[in-house]
Amino acid sequence: MAERETLKLPELPRQPRMTSQEYAYARLRHSLMIGAIAPGRAITIRGLVEALEVSPTPVREALRRLSSEHAVTVLENRRIMVPEMNGRRFEELVALRCTLECHAAERALPYISEPLIDDLSRIDARIDEALNVPDHETSVLLNQRFHTGIYSAHPEQIVMPMVESLWLQLGPFQRIAANYVGDYYRVDRHQEILKALRNRDPIALTMAVEADIRDGVGRLGREAMRRILGSEPSHDAA
Amino acid sequence: MAERETLKLPELPRQPRMTSQEYAYARLRHSLMIGAIAPGRAITIRGLVEALEVSPTPVREALRRLSSEHAVTVLENRRIMVPEMNGRRFEELVALRCTLECHAAERALPYISEPLIDDLSRIDARIDEALNVPDHETSVLLNQRFHTGIYSAHPEQIVMPMVESLWLQLGPFQRIAANYVGDYYRVDRHQEILKALRNRDPIALTMAVEADIRDGVGRLGREAMRRILGSEPSHDAA
DNA sequence: ATTTCAAAAAAGTGATCACAAAATGAACGT
DNA sequence: ACGTTCATTTTGTGATCACTTTTTTGAAAT
Numbered sequence: 001m002a003e004r005e006t007l008k009l010p011e012l013p014r015q016p017r018m019t020s021q022e023y024a025y026a027r028l029r030h031s032l033m034i035g036a037i038a039p040g041r042a043i044t045i046r047g048l049v050e051a052l053e054v055s056p057t058p059v060r061e062a063l064r065r066l067s068s069e070h071a072v073t074v075l076e077n078r079r080i081m082v083p084e085m086n087g088r089r090f091e092e093l094v095a096l097r098c099t100l101e102c103h104a105a106e107r108a109l110p111y112i113s114e115p116l117i118d119d120l121s122r123i124d125a126r127i128d129e130a131l132n133v134p135d136h137e138t139s140v141l142l143n144q145r146f147h148t149g150i151y152s153a154h155p156e157q158i159v160m161p162m163v164e165s166l167w168l169q170l171g172p173f174q175r176i177a178a179n180y181v182g183d184y185y186r187v188d189r190h191q192e193i194l195k196a197l198r199n200r201d202p203i204a205l206t207m208a209v210e211a212d213i214r215d216g217v218g219r220l221g222r223e224a225m226r227r228i229l230g231s232e233p234s235h236d237a238a
Numbered sequence: 239m240a241e242r243e244t245l246k247l248p249e250l251p252r253q254p255r256m257t258s259q260e261y262a263y264a265r266l267r268h269s270l271m272i273g274a275i276a277p278g279r280a281i282t283i284r285g286l287v288e289a290l291e292v293s294p295t296p297v298r299e300a301l302r303r304l305s306s307e308h309a310v311t312v313l314e315n316r317r318i319m320v321p322e323m324n325g326r327r328f329e330e331l332v333a334l335r336c337t338l339e340c341h342a343a344e345r346a347l348p349y350i351s352e353p354l355i356d357d358l359s360r361i362d363a364r365i366d367e368a369l370n371v372p373d374h375e376t377s378v379l380l381n382q383r384f385h386t387g388i389y390s391a392h393p394e395q396i397v398m399p400m401v402e403s404l405w406l407q408l409g410p411f412q413r414i415a416a417n418y419v420g421d422y423y424r425v426d427r428h429q430e431i432l433k434a435l436r437n438r439d440p441i442a443l444t445m446a447v448e449a450d451i452r453d454g455v456g457r458l459g460r461e462a463m464r465r466i467l468g469s470e471p472s473h474d475a476a
Numbered sequence: 477a478t479t480t481c482a483a484a485a486a487a488g489t490g491a492t493c494a495c496a497a498a499a500t501g502a503a504c505g506t
Numbered sequence: 507a508c509g510t511t512c513a514t515t516t517t518g519t520g521a522t523c524a525c526t527t528t529t530t531t532g533a534a535a536t
Contacts, residue, residue, distance in 0.1 A: 045487075046486080257488090283517075316518055
């Protein structure tokens with residue numbers, strides 16, 4: 001049996017007025033979002049204390065926040081882990097992403113300005129670059145900035161945190177999927193989204209957003225799931 | 239100016255294996271859900287320490303969880319409060335409830351059993367009783383059990399926590415609204431929902447769920463908002 | 477070889493205290 | 507009367523430690 005591997009988290013600059021708790025939260029959240037922590041991975045408070053170089057108190061508060069966003073799961077025995085992924089949960093997450101993001105896009109549409117569309121167009125170009133490298137972390141983060149840019153045009157934001165919770169839950173598995181299948185396998189419908197935005201066409205917009213999600217993460221994840229389950233049919237993706 | 243009023247929270251039995259943090263969370267959550275803490279109300283850790291009779295550490299962890307569910311807001315100066323309500327936010331919350339709960343209901347429909355429908359029917363009868371008393375707390379909690387019963391029939395639950403977050407955010411204002419307008423003012427479309435469930439009719443189901451929300455909380459809240467803003471047009475509902 | 481059980485180790489929990497940040501309010505000057 | 511300044515008070519933050527629960531380990535027994 002292997003000795004306990006110490007958790008290694010991607011670094012993240014600590015902003016000036018940031019509390020230790022906020023720093024711990026931000027760095028953990030970022031790690032999960034880009035898939036630096038694998039599904040099924042056990043998390044210990046003392047382990048994070050060492051990895052993040054802060055005391056247990058802020059670590060625990062950060063973990064409570066992440067547990068409420070379902071980025072980590074608190075088990076019955078109080079142990080904490082990154083949730084496992086499986087086919088049914090994945091389909092449920094993708095379906096909910098479609099529903100929520102279509103809702104968000106449609107309601108944001110009246111607030112979308114021309115300069116914003118230009119910004120989004122520039123982000124999309126950078127996404128294509130990142131997908132060609134391929135640079136998983138950059139493509140994921142830019143893709144999120146693209147979607148966030150649209151939804152958060154709406155001034156009263158209720159839905160955005162829920163969308164981010166879904167991204168957090170998909171993050172760890174999406175990295176696994178990209179490792180199996182390749183990030184270039186992914187396609188996006190960002191051009192269709194941009195066109196719908198320019199035309200102020202809510203129907204075309206929601207169709208494009210749904211297609212983007214289903215043909216993007218959805219297709220990637222399903223293909224990865226198929227290959228993983230094909231090779232080791234005994235357990236879930238992890 | 240009034241002296242500092244100590245926060246009085248409805249009691250809640252502490253389950254055997256419950257940690258202090260879980261107890262603090264459960265009791266705070268329950269208080270917010272039934273509107274025992276008003277929108278705009280300032281929350282202090284030391285105040286909760288006194289009210290809940292636990293030490294600061296578990297109180298802070300409970301507050302972090304609730305902040306991630308947007309049941310409380312952490313301000314820039316680190317103070318914590320129950321968010322204020324206003325017309326735009328209210329409409330956004332109701333719209334998102336419709337979208338999310340229609341999604342949840344539709345996906346749960348294949349898993350709805352006849353005995354479950356009978357259970358729901360009995361809950362609905364008790365809701366009518368509570369609305370006639372009127373007993374705000376009971377009617378709210380039973381109404382949630384009715385909806386939860388439907389949505390959580392689906393075995394893979396992603397959407398339910400998000401729905402509960404919306405209920406939490408509406409809870410404090412809903413109590414205010416019921417005080418202004420009267421709980422009996424509320425109507426529900428639970429009979430239509432039950433009929434759609436029995437007929438396994440997804441279209442009728444989503445229409446009934448949407449109508450239930452819009453004609454229920456939606457109508458109550460809008461009417462209350464109108465009266466509150468009508469009498470004191472200077473500030474938000476609180 | 478497998479099971480059982482007690483001891484040890486590891487991990488989560490919560491109380492406390494010192495410190496830092498923010499709000500309060502009185503004294504002061506304009 | 508109004509705003510400014512500064513001491514006081516209140517509040518949030520984080521480190522530490524003692525305690526409890528859970529897991530692991532290894533020896534003894536079957």
